[in-house]
Amino acid sequence: MSILHKRPLLKAEIDKVAEVAGYLWQKGWAERNGGNITVNVTEWADAAMQALPAISEPRPIGKTLPHLKGCWFYCKGTGKRMRDLARDPMGNGSLIRITPDCAHYEIVADAPVAPTSELPSHLAVHDYLLAKGSTYRASLHTHPIELVALTHSRKWLEKDAATRMLWSMIPETKAFCPRGLGMVPYMLPSSVDLADATIKAIDEDYDVVMWEKHGVFAVDVSVMDAFDQVDVLNKAAQIYIAAKNMGFEPEGMSDAQLKEMTAAFGLPK
Numbered sequence: 001m002s003i004l005h006k007r008p009l010l011k012a013e014i015d016k017v018a019e020v021a022g023y024l025w026q027k028g029w030a031e032r033n034g035g036n037i038t039v040n041v042t043e044w045a046d047a048a049m050q051a052l053p054a055i056s057e058p059r060p061i062g063k064t065l066p067h068l069k070g071c072w073f074y075c076k077g078t079g080k081r082m083r084d085l086a087r088d089p090m091g092n093g094s095l096i097r098i099t100p101d102c103a104h105y106e107i108v109a110d111a112p113v114a115p116t117s118e119l120p121s122h123l124a125v126h127d128y129l130l131a132k133g134s135t136y137r138a139s140l141h142t143h144p145i146e147l148v149a150l151t152h153s154r155k156w157l158e159k160d161a162a163t164r165m166l167w168s169m170i171p172e173t174k175a176f177c178p179r180g181l182g183m184v185p186y187m188l189p190s191s192v193d194l195a196d197a198t199i200k201a202i203d204e205d206y207d208v209v210m211w212e213k214h215g216v217f218a219v220d221v222s223v224m225d226a227f228d229q230v231d232v233l234n235k236a237a238q239i240y241i242a243a244k245n246m247g248f249e250p251e252g253m254s255d256a257q258l259k260e261m262t263a264a265f266g267l268p269k
């Protein structure tokens with residue numbers, strides 16, 4: 001019987017992951033096994049679930065993450081496809097429990113699906129969020145085409161250059177992605193340096209961080225909210241590109257109009 005049986009709240013969270021995985025595939029942001037999702041589901045792990053035996057031996061995380069003691073995560077499986085996860089989240093991902101030493105995890109799920117190879121960096125982000133007292137529980141990595149394309153130009157890699165342009169394309173961008181788009185220069189995928197630089201950018205108060213020539217890493221209260229922020233930003237990039245394709249530089253909203261939005265919607269400055 002599935003671990004999700006008679007756990008409707010936990011199942012609802014996993015269903016959100018499956019729904020988002022389907023959107024990522026449909027948008028063309030998740031080729032092959034591209035992208036990752038991890039969600040901290042600790043608040044939906046009841047006493048009976050806590051008592052379940054692990055179906056794997058404890059495996060090292062590769063880091064000690066003191067704020068994750070006893071936490072539970074849903075993680076996309078290593079080498080698994082988003083389009084398959086959308087149909088079958090427990091066959092293409094698993095639930096893991098962090099052991100009391102905060103340095104290992106064990107799989108407690110329907111099948112022993114090994115979690116993503118990006119697990120150490122995702123868990124380091126969750127550890128950082130919990131240490132800060134954040135309510136954010138989800139992290140998402142994906143390859144949004146137009147946002148990645150922007151990072152092939154030095155101009156948009158300057159701090160907040162892309163943020164300013166994207167906000168100015170359509171008012172909702174600033175309203176729904178009020179912290180803008182952080183930029184992390186190119187680093188080797190899966191590297192410790194990339195994970196550290198991502199946490200530093202999140203600490204500078206970005207919810208969505210762009211990895212140069214690679215993809216985005218987004219955090220929010222739920223995976224749906226993280227997806228929405230990326231979707232809003234990529235939409236703005238598409239409007240910019242559509243105007244360029246029509247043969248002109250888009251005018252963009254003025255500084256005064258952006259200021260007016262910030263005040264009217266009570267957005268962070």
Ligand SMILES: [Zn+2]
Binds near residue numbers: 141143214215
């Ligand atoms: Zn990637």
